[in-house]
Amino acid sequence: MRSTATRSPRATSQCNPKRLGKPCRLVPRFLTVCLFVCLFVYLFIYSFFPTLTPHTSLSLIVYTTEPRPAGTAASGVSPPSIPSPPGTTTPIMPRERFHQALAGPPLRGGLRGGAAGPGGARMSGKEGSGGFRKRKHDNFPQGQKKEEKENVNPSSPLMTSFKSFQLELDTRHDKYERLVKLSRDITIESKRTIFLLHRFTSAPNGEEILNESEVKLDGVRRKIKQVAQELIGEDMYQFHRAISPGLQEYVEAASFQYFIKTRSLISVEEINKQLVFTAEDREETTNTTSSPQDKQPHTWSLKVTPVDYLLGVADLTGELMRLCISSVGNGDIDTPFELSQFLRQIYDGFTFIGNTGPYEVSKKLYTLKQSLAKVENACYTLKVRGSEIPKHMLADVFSSKTELIDQEEGLS
Amino acid sequence: MSVSAMFVALQGVLTADQDVREEIRKVVQALEQTAREILTLLQGVHQGGGFQHIPKKCQKAREHFGTVRTQMESLKTKFPADQYYRFHEHWRFVLQRLVFLAAFVVYLESETLVTREAVAEILGIEAERERGFHLDIEDYLSGVLTLASELARLAVNSVTAGDYSRPLRISTFINELDSGFRLLNLKNDSLRKRYDGLKYDVKKIEEVVYDLSIRGLNKEATGGVAGEK
Numbered sequence: 001m002r003s004t005a006t007r008s009p010r011a012t013s014q015c016n017p018k019r020l021g022k023p024c025r026l027v028p029r030f031l032t033v034c035l036f037v038c039l040f041v042y043l044f045i046y047s048f049f050p051t052l053t054p055h056t057s058l059s060l061i062v063y064t065t066e067p068r069p070a071g072t073a074a075s076g077v078s079p080p081s082i083p084s085p086p087g088t089t090t091p092i093m094p095r096e097r098f099h100q101a102l103a104g105p106p107l108r109g110g111l112r113g114g115a116a117g118p119g120g121a122r123m124s125g126k127e128g129s130g131g132f133r134k135r136k137h138d139n140f141p142q143g144q145k146k147e148e149k150e151n152v153n154p155s156s157p158l159m160t161s162f163k164s165f166q167l168e169l170d171t172r173h174d175k176y177e178r179l180v181k182l183s184r185d186i187t188i189e190s191k192r193t194i195f196l197l198h199r200f201t202s203a204p205n206g207e208e209i210l211n212e213s214e215v216k217l218d219g220v221r222r223k224i225k226q227v228a229q230e231l232i233g234e235d236m237y238q239f240h241r242a243i244s245p246g247l248q249e250y251v252e253a254a255s256f257q258y259f260i261k262t263r264s265l266i267s268v269e270e271i272n273k274q275l276v277f278t279a280e281d282r283e284e285t286t287n288t289t290s291s292p293q294d295k296q297p298h299t300w301s302l303k304v305t306p307v308d309y310l311l312g313v314a315d316l317t318g319e320l321m322r323l324c325i326s327s328v329g330n331g332d333i334d335t336p337f338e339l340s341q342f343l344r345q346i347y348d349g350f351t352f353i354g355n356t357g358p359y360e361v362s363k364k365l366y367t368l369k370q371s372l373a374k375v376e377n378a379c380y381t382l383k384v385r386g387s388e389i390p391k392h393m394l395a396d397v398f399s400s401k402t403e404l405i406d407q408e409e410g411l412s
Numbered sequence: 413m414s415v416s417a418m419f420v421a422l423q424g425v426l427t428a429d430q431d432v433r434e435e436i437r438k439v440v441q442a443l444e445q446t447a448r449e450i451l452t453l454l455q456g457v458h459q460g461g462g463f464q465h466i467p468k469k470c471q472k473a474r475e476h477f478g479t480v481r482t483q484m485e486s487l488k489t490k491f492p493a494d495q496y497y498r499f500h501e502h503w504r505f506v507l508q509r510l511v512f513l514a515a516f517v518v519y520l521e522s523e524t525l526v527t528r529e530a531v532a533e534i535l536g537i538e539a540e541r542e543r544g545f546h547l548d549i550e551d552y553l554s555g556v557l558t559l560a561s562e563l564a565r566l567a568v569n570s571v572t573a574g575d576y577s578r579p580l581r582i583s584t585f586i587n588e589l590d591s592g593f594r595l596l597n598l599k600n601d602s603l604r605k606r607y608d609g610l611k612y613d614v615k616k617i618e619e620v621v622y623d624l625s626i627r628g629l630n631k632e633a634t635g636g637v638a639g640e641k
Contacts, residue, residue, distance in 0.1 A: 156588070157527075158525050158588055158589070158592050159588075159591070159592055159595070161527060161528070161592075162592035162593070162595050162596065163595060165549060165553065165595075165596060166595045166596050166597065168549055169549065169550075169596055169597065169598070170597055172549075173597070173599055235494065235495070235496055235497045235541065236497075237495060237496070237497035237498035237500070238496075238497035238500075240497070240498075264415075265415050265418060267418055268418075268422070306422050306425045306426065307426075309422070310422060342415075345414075345415040345416065346415060348415075348416065348419075349415055349416060349418070349419030349422075350419070352416070352419050352420070352423060353419060353422065353423050353426060356423060356426045356427055356430060357426050
């Protein structure tokens with residue numbers, strides 16, 4: 001605050017006379033008058049308010065912002081004739097004021113310290129003889145302020161307990177952030193696995209791709225293991241929101257792979273069975289033995305909640321739809337029918353659950369319906385025209401057909 | 413396992429979950445009712461004549477907390493002990509309210525900030541997660557922040573009622589609280605939003621203290637207190 005008070009006059013006095021020079025001589029004069037007025041206003045306020053500030057440190061924010069517009073307005077009279085000063089002086093004000101308006105916790109602390117410290121010191125040094133000010137000082141004993149400061153000493157029970165809260169909250173937030181990061185990694189890796197598996201239909205070396213996907217999924221599982229380790233001795237639901245997206249994506253990838261391998265839906269139990277980890281190296285063993293909750297010291301597991309599983313399966317249907325369309329493109333006639341059968345089963349399952357589940361489930365149900373409609377339309381087209389069109393031309397028919405469907409969706 | 417069988421099983425899980433939530437909701441409603449009763453009782457201290465009856469009112473509020481404890485007991489039985497955070501949202505609000513009430517009672521009695529352990533004891537729950545149904549730290553802090561705004565009100569009303577020394581004590585207390593909260597690194601969550609409101613409470617109380625000081629009323633108050641002593 002003081003810095004702007006000193007900075008703005010200096011800035012204007014340095015550049016104005018030089019730049020203005022001859023063209024208009026009245027303006028510098030006017031400026032100096034303005035400057036004096038500004039200085040006077042600031043001096044007045046700063047000599048007057050420090051007496052009040054120790055106890056109205058917050059109202060200070062209000063008081064000191066008020067004269068500011070006056071200051072900017074006074075210097076704002078001249079700018080029209082001067083090209084450079086507006087660029088140099090005015091930005092300082094709004095930025096300062098902006099910070100003040102923002103005056104969140106840390107800044108306010110600084111403000112208060114500044115108001116009580118230098119303001120008070122300046123006051124007593126400069127104008128200690130001011131009668132009415134002195135009286136107020138009596139009413140406003142410095143001792144009380146000191147007392148407050150002493151009360152806030154770091155060893156009071158309140159402060160010590162807040163320090164422990166700080167530690168606790170920080171640990172919790174750190175853990176949460178770590179989990180969010182892991183969850184994101186899991187999501188990315190799972191997505192890559194899914195893309196890899198989409199290539200399965202077009203590539204001739206299917207086995208190879210399945211093996212590769214298995215390796216990738218193992219990588220994902222290693223990440224999930226880290227998550228499980230983070231959650232040892234914790235309430236999983238406390239951090240559920242951090243890991244839920246990753247788990248859903250994992251369910252999607254794992255169930256997609258499972259479907260390609262076995263043409264059936266993976267169960268929750270199956271997924272959870274894959275997420276039981278055993279210790280691999282020494283460091284992890286020490287971790288597990290220290291956790292009191294595990295009955296078997298060498299394994300720990302992460303359970304995918306039914307809701308996460310459901311949401312993952314709902315995402316799976318989207319992938320299956322894409323698989324269906326692309327398999328037609330490859331001239332595979334049987335897969336679409338098989339897929340539509342399978343999707344219908346899942347859709348029936350979801351309608352059975354209906355509104356019992358949480359909100360997200362019903363939301364995904366809508367997407368599922370759309371995917372199913374696409375697949376069913378594709379099957380219809382295949383059935384009607386499939387016999388007429390030679391196999392090598394099917395791909396073209398379908399690419400146009402699916403585009404059509406996409407357009408319809410965009411419209412609706 | 414066929415797809416439909418899987419979904420039937422899942423549906424069973426979801427229905428069970430909903431039943432549990434329904435049960436919890438019932439108990440939480442009862443808790444909210446009790447909390448409202450305590451609040452109504454304590455609001456009496458803001459009235460002009462209420463300041464003389466503070467000890468009596470606290471006594472009564474303490475009795476009500478007995479009801480809270482029994483309701484908490486029944487809440488604990490409604491869900492598996494290790495799934496506290498799964499259903500946390502249900503009682504979060506009422507728990508914060510109860511923390512505030514307990515903190516208010518304790519402040520009125522002793523003019524100190526209630527510790528987390530003490531609140532947990534008043535409400536009949538645990539302070540640490542490991543020991544069962546506990547008081548989440550964020551809920552505790554939110555409750556304390558509600559106390560701050562209530563004290564700002566109390567400072568104003570105590571001046572109206574002619575008690576000029578109380579605002580000064582409240583000011584000291586709130587300042588200490590404020591510097592305590594400033595130690596915390598809050599995330600941009602609901603607690604942070606509540607905390608951002610604290611500065612207005614501080615401001616309000618400082619204004620009251622300023623008004624008293626500028627008129628020399630605080631001296632009178634300390635003199636009066638000394639006279640009483």
